[in-house]
Amino acid sequence: MIHGTVVGLQARMAVIVIPPERASREIECVIDTGFEGFLTLPPSLIADLDLPYLININANLANNSSVETDVYLATIVWNGVERNVAVLAMGRRPLIGTALLEDYHLSIDFCEGGTVLVDNIL
Numbered sequence: 001m002i003h004g005t006v007v008g009l010q011a012r013m014a015v016i017v018i019p020p021e022r023a024s025r026e027i028e029c030v031i032d033t034g035f036e037g038f039l040t041l042p043p044s045l046i047a048d049l050d051l052p053y054l055i056n057i058n059a060n061l062a063n064n065s066s067v068e069t070d071v072y073l074a075t076i077v078w079n080g081v082e083r084n085v086a087v088l089a090m091g092r093r094p095l096i097g098t099a100l101l102e103d104y105h106l107s108i109d110f111c112e113g114g115t116v117l118v119d120n121i122l
Contacts, residue, residue: 002079004031004116011108011116015039015096016077019049024077027094031106031116034062035097038085039074046072046089059088079104079120 004013011031018024029039037059041049051072058066070089075082078100085100107117 002118004118006108006110006112006114006116008112009110011110013096013116013118015094017049018075018077018082019051022050025049029094029096031101031108032095033098033101033106035095036099037088037097038099039076039097040088040090040095041072041074042092042094043070043089045094046070046087049074051087054086057088059090079118 002013004011006012012028013031014026015029016024016026027041027045051074054071054073056068056070059069060066067090072087072089073084074087075084077083101118103121104118105121107115107119109115
């Protein structure tokens, strides 16, 4: 089970990123159920983590516009297991998308300091 907290009406939880040949780093992310990918990280953070580049894609945004963005590979710890996921370099705040939540149950108590839980679907 993964735990998080609601802050300012944002469901937040930490993701541990394991950069190549560096110490792991815990990054606080906002859960974005409108984002179908795994993760987004600000480009400056991706550079700081020295994540390996994969490809450039056109990403479709919520307003139906498209933007070019670079995609990187990150190893993360998710529910105690290391996973390799695609990370889009965009935005100012790290986001967790629904691809990472697939096959999990998400529970959020939407009040300041509320509980956020992500657990395996039974």
